[in-house]
Amino acid sequence: MPKERYTAGKNRGDLQLGKRNRHHSPGVEWDVIVIGTGLGGSSAGESIWNIQKIIKEDNLGYPRGGAVAIPQTILDGAKSHGAEIRVGAEVKKIEYSKGRVAGVVLKNGERITSRAVISTTSIGDTVFNLTGSEFFPRPYVERIREIKGSWSAVQAKIALKKPLIKSGSIVGGIPLKFDGAINDNLAHDFISNLEEGIASDMVPIYAPIPTNYDPDLAPEGCQIITAGAAAPTLDIKLRDDSSAWIDGLMRALYSLIPGLKENIIFCDTWSVKKISSWIGKMSGSAVTTGQSVKQVRGSRPEHHTPVKGLYIAGDCGGYARGVGTELACQSGMDCGDMVARDLYGDSK
Ligand SMILES: Cc1cc2nc3c(=O)[nH]c(=O)nc-3n(C[C@H](O)[C@H](O)[C@H](O)COP(=O)(O)OP(=O)(O)OC[C@H]3O[C@@H](n4cnc5c(N)ncnc54)[C@H](O)[C@@H]3O)c2cc1C
Numbered sequence: 001m002p003k004e005r006y007t008a009g010k011n012r013g014d015l016q017l018g019k020r021n022r023h024h025s026p027g028v029e030w031d032v033i034v035i036g037t038g039l040g041g042s043s044a045g046e047s048i049w050n051i052q053k054i055i056k057e058d059n060l061g062y063p064r065g066g067a068v069a070i071p072q073t074i075l076d077g078a079k080s081h082g083a084e085i086r087v088g089a090e091v092k093k094i095e096y097s098k099g100r101v102a103g104v105v106l107k108n109g110e111r112i113t114s115r116a117v118i119s120t121t122s123i124g125d126t127v128f129n130l131t132g133s134e135f136f137p138r139p140y141v142e143r144i145r146e147i148k149g150s151w152s153a154v155q156a157k158i159a160l161k162k163p164l165i166k167s168g169s170i171v172g173g174i175p176l177k178f179d180g181a182i183n184d185n186l187a188h189d190f191i192s193n194l195e196e197g198i199a200s201d202m203v204p205i206y207a208p209i210p211t212n213y214d215p216d217l218a219p220e221g222c223q224i225i226t227a228g229a230a231a232p233t234l235d236i237k238l239r240d241d242s243s244a245w246i247d248g249l250m251r252a253l254y255s256l257i258p259g260l261k262e263n264i265i266f267c268d269t270w271s272v273k274k275i276s277s278w279i280g281k282m283s284g285s286a287v288t289t290g291q292s293v294k295q296v297r298g299s300r301p302e303h304h305t306p307v308k309g310l311y312i313a314g315d316c317g318g319y320a321r322g323v324g325t326e327l328a329c330q331s332g333m334d335c336g337d338m339v340a341r342d343l344y345g346d347s348k
Helices: 003-007 044-057 069-080 123-131 138-146 182-193 244-255 270-281 325-344
Strands: 015-017 033-035 091-097 100-106 111-113 117-119 152-160 169-174 203-208 221-229 264-270 308-311
Touching: 003 100, 069 111, 091 221, 100 117, 117 123, 117 325, 123 138, 152 169, 152 244, 152 270, 152 308, 169 221, 169 244, 203 244, 244 264, 308 325
Parallel strands: 117 308
Antiparallel strands: 015 033, 091 100, 100 111, 152 221, 152 264, 169 203, 203 221
């Protein structure tokens, strides 16, 4: 496949070859073939790199204790080095004084001074809402204005009276059968609908079953499903009611999992608006600097900002790679090293 098609993000009908058949099934060359990558403006090269990494390293997993175990581990490490953790402390303003960052002001009015501030909200929120664009050079502000986030998702967290699914995760969707040929036009129609705020009849879903990795997450004999389906970010004007995306996700789950309705103990659903208010980022993007063609590797915003002492980290910036959480964690560690070097020199 010509390299130009990857780099241009025009990758209709592409194939990725995953991992050569390790189980030596007769006449089978590969373990996994992934059809189509880099849809909807995402970088095909980065998608391939990410999926190849997952398959080559066999590192798709679920953290014991739930997703919160990831930040908790990092916070425990920070605490052991003397960090003080403040939760529920919303930053209203990043303060600037005498050509550099001076600290932050919290929603309750408290002012905390510091030599460095690392912001992990979206870069747009950091520049426009928390600091103020007047403190940044105009070309930087223009560049940040152009940054695109990924799509968002609606979610359902479902508790079941008994296990219905044996696998670690369901990746599928509705319709269960297609009348005509399955081709990449279906995916492209789905994406244009998403970008125009129209809910599609085709609903691809992704549903990990956390209790199949970590049974301690539910009472014995019960099962938890966490399911998600792509949905428009808050900056997209919706032509369908926002509930249509949650309805689509639930329709897909009921079609894919026989016995689901009768076995639900509770089902919490999350709209994009709810997720956005929860993560505190303006558009509700799943990855706030999306891994699109001009926003990967060295083309991502760097940790240093033009405001001395102000850094960005997490999924909004830094040259890290990987999927969502992996990208954000690596970015945080890279940024931490950089701040330590800047503040204390190479000896620390
Ligand atoms: C619906 C959805 C599904 C996803 N699914 C997956 C998945 O399956 N796998 C995967 O790897 N990734 C997934 N992601 C992506 C992943 O969650 C993010 O990329 C990752 O959490 C980003 O980490 P972060 O530290 O950059 O930002 P966050 O985890 O969002 O952390 C930023 C923190 O900053 C806080 N904050 C924001 N503004 C302020 C403020 N003004 N003052 C104080 N605190 C503030 C927020 O409350 C938040 O705690 C998903 C994301 C979403 C939204």
